[in-house]
Amino acid sequence: MFPQLPDLPIHHHHDPVSAPDPYQELANILQIAGRLSAIYHDQNSGEKVHQLQTDLEERYDLSGEQTLRLADSIADQSIEILTAFEINPGDLKPYSMMLQEANEELGRLNLSYELTGHGPQECQGRDSAPGLRVA
Numbered sequence: 684m685f686p687q688l689p690d691l692p693i694h695h696h697h698d699p700v701s702a703p704d705p706y707q708e709l710a711n712i713l714q715i716a717g718r719l720s721a722i723y724h725d726q727n728s729g730e731k732v733h734q735l736q737t738d739l740e741e742r743y744d745l746s747g748e749q750t751l752r753l754a755d756s757i758a759d760q761s762i763e764i765l766t767a768f769e770i771n772p773g774d775l776k777p778y779s780m781m782l783q784e785a786n787e788e789l790g791r792l793n794l795s796y797e798l799t800g801h802g803p804q805e806c807q808g809r810d811s812a813p814g815l816r817v818a
Contacts, residue, residue, distance in 0.1 A: 711742060719757050722778055732778060754778040 702710040718735045722728045732754060739745040745753070755777035765772040 715739065715742075719754060722754055723758060723761075723775060728778065728781065751779060755780075 700707065715735070715738065718731060718738065722731045722735070725731060732750070735754070736745075736747045736750045739750050739753075740747070758775055758777040762772045762775055765775075
């Protein structure tokens with residue numbers, strides 16, 4: 684069993700406001716750390732980034748751009764640490780690079796649709812990266 688200090692913030696990291704007052708900030712930080720991690724290992728990373736941007740803006744007054752830089756630095760530092768321990772980071776890359784690659788692929792798809800004379804009806808009105816906003 685963990686000592687009381689780490690146990691309470693960990694127990695409440697999904698709902699930091701339910702933690703006793705002295706542990707709410709630690710629970711908030713653990714929740715944000717989990718959300719940063721989820722960008723790189725869960726599905727729907729655009730949605731995860733949007734949620735993270737909202738949380739960091741509300742809680743810490745960080746802009747969307749600052750949040751994206753934070754997410755990129757997490758990937759960069761993770762790659763550096765994994766490499767130092769001779770662990771292959773696989774396809775881990777900064778979120779901005781993932782976003783750039785997705786936008787390039789969408790550009791290729793749009794060009795393909797234009798060349799064939801067909802348009803993706805189900806994609807009309809959608810952003811190139813759902814859930815992403817940069818302040």
